[in-house]
Amino acid sequence: SIGEIMTPVLTQSKFRETGVITPVEFVAAGDFLVHHCPTWKWATGDESKIKNYLPKEKQFLITRNVPCYKRCKQMEHKDNLEKIVDDENGDGGWVDTHHYADSTLTEVREHAGQIESSGKQTQVTVEDDDDDEDDDDAADMEEFERTGMVNNDPLEASTTTKPSASTLKTDENTGPNTLATRTYDLNITYDKYYQTPRLWLNGYDEHHKPLSVEKMYEDISQDHAKKTVTMEQHPHLPGTGPMPSIHPCRHADVMKKLIQMVAESGKELEVHMYIMIFLKFVQAVIPTIDYDYTRQFNL
Amino acid sequence: MTTLKFTPYSSALDTGFWHELTRRKLDIYRLDSSDRSIYGYYSNDANDNMPALFNVDHRYFDENNEISNQQQQYSVNGTLKLVNTIEEFKTFDIDSALKSESNILWNDFIQGNTLENPQKLNRFYLLIFADLKKYIYYYWFAFPTFLVPTSFYLLNPIQSIGERFSIDEITAITKTLESNQLHACCLHRQENLSFSIVSLKQAVQYLNKQSQLASEYIFIVNDPSTDPIYPGWPVRNLLTLLYYHLCSVEQLNIICWRERFRDGHRYVNHSLYLQLKPESISNIGDTIPSSTGWEKNERQRLGSRQVNLSTSMNPIHLAETAV
Numbered sequence: 001s002i003g004e005i006m007t008p009v010l011t012q013s014k015f016r017e018t019g020v021i022t023p024v025e026f027v028a029a030g031d032f033l034v035h036h037c038p039t040w041k042w043a044t045g046d047e048s049k050i051k052n053y054l055p056k057e058k059q060f061l062i063t064r065n066v067p068c069y070k071r072c073k074q075m076e077h078k079d080n081l082e083k084i085v086d087d088e089n090g091d092g093g094w095v096d097t098h099h100y101a102d103s104t105l106t107e108v109r110e111h112a113g114q115i116e117s118s119g120k121q122t123q124v125t126v127e128d129d130d131d132d133e134d135d136d137d138a139a140d141m142e143e144f145e146r147t148g149m150v151n152n153d154p155l156e157a158s159t160t161t162k163p164s165a166s167t168l169k170t171d172e173n174t175g176p177n178t179l180a181t182r183t184y185d186l187n188i189t190y191d192k193y194y195q196t197p198r199l200w201l202n203g204y205d206e207h208h209k210p211l212s213v214e215k216m217y218e219d220i221s222q223d224h225a226k227k228t229v230t231m232e233q234h235p236h237l238p239g240t241g242p243m244p245s246i247h248p249c250r251h252a253d254v255m256k257k258l259i260q261m262v263a264e265s266g267k268e269l270e271v272h273m274y275i276m277i278f279l280k281f282v283q284a285v286i287p288t289i290d291y292d293y294t295r296q297f298n299l
Numbered sequence: 300m301t302t303l304k305f306t307p308y309s310s311a312l313d314t315g316f317w318h319e320l321t322r323r324k325l326d327i328y329r330l331d332s333s334d335r336s337i338y339g340y341y342s343n344d345a346n347d348n349m350p351a352l353f354n355v356d357h358r359y360f361d362e363n364n365e366i367s368n369q370q371q372q373y374s375v376n377g378t379l380k381l382v383n384t385i386e387e388f389k390t391f392d393i394d395s396a397l398k399s400e401s402n403i404l405w406n407d408f409i410q411g412n413t414l415e416n417p418q419k420l421n422r423f424y425l426l427i428f429a430d431l432k433k434y435i436y437y438y439w440f441a442f443p444t445f446l447v448p449t450s451f452y453l454l455n456p457i458q459s460i461g462e463r464f465s466i467d468e469i470t471a472i473t474k475t476l477e478s479n480q481l482h483a484c485c486l487h488r489q490e491n492l493s494f495s496i497v498s499l500k501q502a503v504q505y506l507n508k509q510s511q512l513a514s515e516y517i518f519i520v521n522d523p524s525t526d527p528i529y530p531g532w533p534v535r536n537l538l539t540l541l542y543y544h545l546c547s548v549e550q551l552n553i554i555c556w557r558e559r560f561r562d563g564h565r566y567v568n569h570s571l572y573l574q575l576k577p578e579s580i581s582n583i584g585d586t587i588p589s590s591t592g593w594e595k596n597e598r599q600r601l602g603s604r605q606v607n608l609s610t611s612m613n614p615i616h617l618a619e620t621a622v
Contacts, residue, residue: 157307207604
């Protein structure tokens with residue numbers, strides 16, 4: 001965009017005052033993240049899209065195959081977990097829906113375990129429910145199956161537990177007892193215009209096939225889905241079409257408030273912690289995507 | 300005695316892969332459907348209940364030969380076959396494709412190349428037909444492995460290393476493996492709770508000379524599986540390799556190395572410890588054993604998969620939904 005091209009690269013550090021960071025600070029914070037959470041890695045992306053204000057091999061951060069055990073839509077809404085981080089202007093305040101629940105994800109994972117054990121039971125009903133679609137799918141698949149070929153490998157573990165749970169339909173007519181382990185690839189880029197990190201989402205269904213945008217919206221907190229998440233072209237990947245990202249227009253404000261909260265509790269926040277804190281606050285938008293970051297600090 | 304079973308790979312292609320494939324098909328390959336070399340990778344740090352994923356993404360086409368192993372990601376060589384028609388795809392001779400891919404794997408096993416370079420423990424074959432008018436892609440992966448030996452007898456029930464080793468031992472093993480980028484290697488137990496890394500080739504030589512010292516050696520293989528009793532394909536292929544090269548060893552110790560990162564900590568205790576009683580298969584000589592490995596489809600039958608990307612790739616659709 002023009003705005004981005006016209007914006008000069010930020011060179012003076014002013015994250016404490018305004019919540020924005022320079023590319024150099026982005027790299028320092030990224031290095032810290034990669035060191036402490038090695039599931040995150042630096043990536044180069046498409047060579048023709050390299051931004052010269054970042055090192056070639058450190059253009060953006062990526063973590064792959066992040067499980068998403070449960071649809072955000074299905075999460076119970078719990079008022080007592082909410083904390084309004086930014087309540088200055090009535091609409092668009094950033095609500096951290098799981099502020100007081102450090103163990104939210106553990107709960108989700110435990111829940112996933114319970115679902116799995118009850119998976120077999122529910123499968124029967126589910127299959128009976130939507131036979132139309134299943135028949136079509138089956139016919140389509142059958143066309144590409146090799147008849148007469150049986151499984152002749154006695155040492156292959158039967159994968160009954162996992163696929164039986166995960167082949168359950170994830171669509172409207174299923175109850176809450178559905179386990180669908182979707183996965184996400186998450187990217188963090190440096191947004192030159194807003195001078196903050198920016199998070200991108202790329203989702204896959206339980207068979208690792210790309211999710212449609214509508215399906216990905218199911219994994220985004222309903223408070224944020226249409227407001228905070230926008231579709232744009234990824235700045236570093238080869239023409240992959242529009243991808244959902246958490247729009248960075250409010251990131252600096254929220255970061256500034258979080259930095260002040262840390263300061264008020266008597267701690268000094270170093271800039272290399274920036275992306276860790278960023279990942280903590282974007283968790284409110286995607287609470288069921290189980291990516292790694294350090295929770296060693298409290299706000 | 301019970302025999303060990305293994306969790307097959309579960310293929311995972313990223314969205315960028317299909318975009319890059321489309322570009323290459325239109326600009327470079329066109330109607331040329333000859334075999335191309337390609338790369339993929341597996342990781343050993345997946346979360347609980349996740350399948351043993353095998354990833355191929357947009358970076359892994361032929362000329363990007365210098366794939367550096369990133370931490371916890373282990374690259375695998377393969378063959379890409381891009382056919383031109385749906386009929387060709389449906390009637391493709393999958394048996395001979397698997398056979399030729401397994402032959403490469405087997406020859407590397409028996410000639411000792413895999414002992415020197417454990418990246419050769421795995422290979423894959425990827426058959427694709429791209430319907431670029433409809434943006435529908437048909438694909439089928441094969442991950443070759445051998446039907447010989449017919450069983451892997453366990454001397455003891457499978458344990459996690461957290462159950463089997465002391466905290467100090469696990470710390471020592473973790474430290475020894477910290478900068479290890481090999482798909483598989485061997486640890487030799489020293490005195491005072493320390494271990495040294497030995498290559499697969501050296502370990503096989505030592506064990507064939509002094510088989511009574513087998514308990515001092517623990518083979519390490521990075522394992523994509525997260526299952527508590529079933530390791531993944533790299534473990535299976537390593538065992539086949541060792542059964543071929545070891546002559547008369549009574550006991551084989553294996554750690555299926557699994558890592559997990561959470562809250563800034565590394566966890567390894569869920570890695571599996573296996574004790575096996577190997578039987579030599581070197582007597583099969585020059586004959587290449589039969590192999591298996593075509594991935595099953597979503598219905599758990601032998602068949603290809605397809606992905607429809609018309610909503611994210613079709614320019615007409617994109618124009619309609621653009622704001």
